[in-house]
Amino acid sequence: MSTKPAISATPLLSQRHNGIPARLFDKAQEAKSAISAIATKSQSNRTAIALPQGVGESTFHRAIDALRGHLGKDHVELVTKLNDGWYMENPNTHDAMHVAEEDALVASAIVYPSTTEEVQKIVHWANKYRIPISPISIGRNYGYGGAAPRVRGAVVIDLGRRMNRVLDINPDDCTCLVEPGVTYFALYEEIQDRGFKHLWADVPDIGGGSVLGNALDRGVGYTPYGDHWMMHSGMEVVLPTGEVIRTGMGALPGNNSWQLFPYGFGPTPDGLFSQSNLGIVTKMGFGLMPNPGGYESYLYTFPKDEDLSQLIEIIRPLRIAMILENVAQLRHVSMQIGLEGKPRSTYYAGKGRVPDSIIHEAAKKLSSGDCSWLYYGMAYGPREIRKYKLEIIHKEFMKIPGARRIDPTTLPTTDYFWVRDRIASGVPDIEELRWVNWHPNGGHAAFSPVSPVRGHDATALWDIARTRCEEFDLDLFPTFVVGLREMHLIVEIVFNRDEPVMRNNVRACLRAMIDDAAKLGYGEYRTHLAFMDQIAGTYNWNDGALMKFNEKIKDCLDPNGIMAPGKSGVWPARYRGRGWEMSAKDEAPEGLGVGPSPDSTKL
Structure with a gap:
């Protein structure tokens, strides 16, 4: 009978630039163990190097040798294997939470500069050999593509390892x-x-x-x-x-x-x-x-999904007036269940979206009790200032029938409430991604539209998300994040990245939601690499004037088209018109080659 190997220690911040602080080590080990306990995906055995289109193998290796001469051989690595790792030990080779095939968006090599001058050398090198480059800082942009380059075979510039002061x-x-x-x-x-x-x-x-x-x-x-x-x-x-x-x-x-x-x-x-x-x-x-001289977290719950519209109408004037002082978190109870870190199978073994009745039954066991929406907030300043603002907030929130204020003194120190308390007071934590354990080999991708802070807008977006996730048999974890005058709906969709059918459903669902939202005038503020072309195409007022403007600037500043081609849907001239855009009709990440640079010469 086979057993899984012991969980290795998560690197500490004192050992590695992207490590975990010692105060959070036990939490990190617990999170890593939970992921490992339900993982079924094997690591890739891939050994071939993904060469960028338009660069021959001999030219590529000659170029890599030249780059090693600039940076030192220890600071240039070829990508011959893919290891998904997890959040605290993330890969810089590809997207660890890939919504397409694992090696669809993968680097050919990774380089590690230590100074701005070395970054310049890399950029000059890329121009000489016409090799696409893709800069990352840490590479933990999880749910949006991670460290992956948009162009397969690009050289990833990992700025974090040696530029971390x-x-x-x-x-x-x-x-x-x-x-x-x-x-x-x-x-x-x-x-x-x-x-x-x-x-x-x-x-x-x-x-x-x-x-x-x-x-x-x-x-x-x-x-x-x-x-x-x-x-x-x-x-x-x-x-x-x-x-x-x-x-x-x-x-x-x-x-x-x-x-x-x-x-x-x-x-x-x-x-x-x-x-x-x-x-x-x-x-x-x-x-x-x-430091504002004091702070006090609070949590309110609201019983029905239908409370959303009234709640948003209450939030808007309070947020604009800065009575609600911080970026607001209005979470659906489904995400609260996900934060328990338990697999979906704990609650439901059927197909399709987990029924609402089961979510609400599970919610009864939470410290916050059964509800549909949870509002996490914080008041800042001296006690008398906080008291004034909290009384206004309480009066307004209690206008919703069945609203409850949760007394923090009744909550154990391990409750998620205290995670929000730390984050809202500037203390970073690591618990948030526990909901990725909803599926084995958990990945997540987000639908992230922006709208006015109005009840009918919130309801329209909520309806889009629920309808499409129902259609594609996907659970959803939504949160409304309210800025000063705008609102982001972040719909996290968790999936098993080792199941092709589920990955395909995630892509189809997200593409449908993007189109649905655009028809109603809502655009996303941020997205996964696979959806950048589609979303950029929705910002098409005046016959795509903004994209034409972006392309003019791109061609002026980057005549050889080497800098992160395709990022945010902006393609340099060498790639345009060659089928590089990813869409529902063509999910292939690669086009039909690249054209010559304006000043290209034979190498």
Whole structure:
């Protein structure tokens, strides 16, 4: 009788730039064990190197030898095997939560620069040999493609391994400057180690991602500083030609306001490098939140799915007025069940979406009890200020029949409520992905439309998600994330990535939801690599004027088309019109070759 090998220790932050803080080691081991206990997928035995189209094998290996000469042989690796790992030991070779075939979006090699100057060398090298490159910070963009390149065979530039310094923390101005490999775990620990107890770093649901990378992909956290892109100031960028620029005040030599004023003088180019393929950001500054002098988490539950519209109408004016101060989390009870970390089979063995009756029966055993929606929030400031705001919130939420406020003193210290409490006070945690254990070999992909904070918009999107997931036999874990004046619906779909039929259903479901939402005027703010072309195509006002603008900039800044081709649906001239776009009609990730560069010469 075979037994699974013992679970190896998760690397600590003191051992590896993307490791786990010692305070969270036991949690990490528990999460890793839970994933391993139900895993059935074997690791890939693949040994062939995925060469990029348009690059011959001999040219590729000659180019790799040249790159080793620039960086050292230990800092250039060929991709000959795929290991999915898990969140804390993520691969930088491919998408660990692949919605297509495992090696559909896979790198040919990985390189590890240590300085901006070495990044420049890599970019010059890529231009010389016409080899596509794909930069990553940490590679934990789970649910959106992870570390995978959009073009199969591209060389992944892993900026995190050797560029992971916190370059500056200014305790007076409440700012920091970081390299790509600084995770939220690392920034938090650095702030504590330096004794800056009055500073908070806003953190997302799980803390292993890159501070810089998350902001570039317009991710969010859960303090009043939750819009990470809005809180950035100052970038250093290597352009596709190898030139380096600094944005904002950093363009003035000797300036000391780089992390204070993001605009500088003249046109502000920063947005061109967000969700883009126009440069590699090697440094980025951020504002840090000063300790507000007190905080208090709260949780309300609401009994019926139909409460959604009224609840959103209550939330909107409170959020705009900053009575609801942090990025709001309105979660469906199905996700709360998923957070127990138990497999779906614990609750239901049938086919199709788990019936609502079973979800509600399971919810009765939760500390929050049976309900449909849960609102996690936090009030900040001195006690009397918190009391004033909390009384307003309570009065408004209790207008919904059956609404309940959960008394935190009744909850055990292990309850998920306290995870939200830590995250909303700037302390990164690791529990959030427990719902991925819903299926063996769990992967997840997200439908992420943006809408006004209005009841009828929330209901319309909720109806799309439920209808399509019902059609494709998929469970869904929805959360409404409310910014200051807009709302994101994040529908997480968990699937067994070792089951081709389920993967196909996930792709079909997401594609249908994207089209349904676009017909009603809703667009996604972020997506998996496989859906970037489709979503970019929905932003087609005035005969696709925005894409034409993006393509003009791409061709100007990246004439050889080497920088992350296809990222966010923007293809350089060499790839256009050659069938590289992924769609419901053609899920193949590769096109029919690439064209010549404007100044191409034989190598």
